[in-house]
Amino acid sequence: MSRFWSSLTHDLKPYVPGEQPRIADLVKLNTNENPLGPSPRALEAIRDAAADTLRLYPDPQATALRAALATYHGVRPEQVFVGNGSDEVLAHAFVALLKHDAPLLFPEITYSFYPVYCRLFGIAYETVPLDQAMQIRIADYRRPAGAIIVPNPNAPTGIALSRTEIKTLLEQHSDVPVVVDEAYVDFGAETAIPLVASHRNLLVVQTMSKSRALAGLRVGYAIGDADLIDGLTRVKDSFNSYPLGRPAQAGAIASLEDEAYFQQGRVRVIEGRERLTRGLKRAGFEVLPSLANFVFARHPAHEGAVLAAALRERAVIVRHFTAPRISDFLRITVGTDEQIDRLLSALSRIVA
């Protein structure tokens, strides 16, 4: 609190990311990081970028990276926008595309950064409740809206919508921008990218942090109609000309070139999720049907906060939210087999 702050600054309620603790031998399952490392090719490209050329600014348009993403996803480079993690891409999308007179709609239970952006950028919003099964119901979005954002799969539930449902949402709201936040899409859900060609109101946001195991590099991107990308670029160029450094651009391009590694990593996370889900169910947990790299689970006889604290005492960290309806759940990242075993063994002793 300071008399030198803008009045807006006083009113902010910043997002609180999952902690990055420094505890030895910790089982860290709280921030949906990939248990496997990045592609060795990406690491090599980053090493190669650690050169005299770092004295030069990076390409502000990230031309080569955008071309690589366009090729990878079957779109044109002018349909691709990149940023410093998908959080920055989302922030620019809130300013460029989601701020209108009519309220922005998003799910009542979702990525908790969305209301934070709204407060920062002065965006009116309304939340739409999930149904009884904790699912997003597209029909509930049939109401006046300036824009819509939904994560697919949703966070922290992990439950996905089908591409057909996304298409229905786009067509119900063809006059307003619809952002589909696909941070977790690579672990089994259907991407909406094929709908970009036919739906000028669609922006799809993805990240290299999860499925490409590059959370420490900070690369996110968006794909949509060139007009939407132009809007994002206008905002980005009014904020920071060079959001992605040379190591980030080089590492991201190399990661896209290592398709075999990417596919193997996806499969291992999906297998781990199935193992984790089975183990949690055996321990008496209700587990929502996740298509993400985490599961959202609760135990009928134990409070979420108590479970999270008990796990922490055993050097296992998961994410717990205090919001209504989800305060009894734990969000548990799919770790390595060994991490999953340590989590399940700790949990089974706690709930025994």
Add this chain to the structure above:
Amino acid sequence: MSRFWSSLTHDLKPYVPGEQPRIADLVKLNTNENPLGPSPRALEAIRDAAADTLRLYPDPQATALRAALATYHGVRPEQVFVGNGSDEVLAHAFVALLKHDAPLLFPEITYSFYPVYCRLFGIAYETVPLDQAMQIRIADYRRPAGAIIVPNPNAPTGIALSRTEIKTLLEQHSDVPVVVDEAYVDFGAETAIPLVASHRNLLVVQTMSKSRALAGLRVGYAIGDADLIDGLTRVKDSFNSYPLGRPAQAGAIASLEDEAYFQQGRVRVIEGRERLTRGLKRAGFEVLPSLANFVFARHPAHEGAVLAAALRERAVIVRHFTAPRISDFLRITVGTDEQIDRLLSALSRIVA
């Protein structure tokens, strides 16, 4: 232009960075990059960061980097803020500290990103003319202000204020935030950081892009009273939790540890500036007294745009601005001795 954009997006006038052309054997003196490369220790640290740990998010508070900067500058870690280049740090400062009911003041001729931020964030501003010698005159800032920002040295003139003048400005305006943008301070000007201890309204912004030759890595920072830093952190945590990746944090820390390399680099740039200035004067140019890693110069008989175009034909790129009062100037980065020779030789043929 799109019906899906926010009305704000239509009204933006994005900043245009100096181009990053891909021309072989180019003498690139248009974006104030360092002619020498980064510290070898920084490169080694970036290479070491290209590891399996990139699957993990970076420290969102950049604790180790902020501690290293605090030690380096003789302040406390809670007086240090870091961001994705000093442009991002400035953007957050505009939101957190420079947006008030009374207008923000900055020089009429200055870093052209300032009015871009004002438009993006809806900040009222007034510009204060430079004096006849193209200098900032502190006395001219004695007028109602919600906040003030000045670069020191100013860009694109390169002319610096003394620390005593900055102190006067701070004391004339002790009730409003004053940001001193020191992107170029390491090439001979006096930093205002020693004034932070006694002036709660002072925020000093610096970058690793110029004097530490890390433009391609994207690291900037601010130093000020802990209350001001808190405000910046609130905005940052409402925008992007993890602005600096692991390679950036590691490389920046290692650069700070290589003081000998840093000092040698500064000296070489200062010597290059003196050589460049002498050469330009011999060729008939008026050269403003620069303390930056660039000079701002004009020829009495040749238009700036014509000179810039003629240089470009000879594969030498400098920066030219079209704004009134400066359209006859060229902003020329201090390059290597060889680059300076090529520029001077091209210019002498052009103006002959």
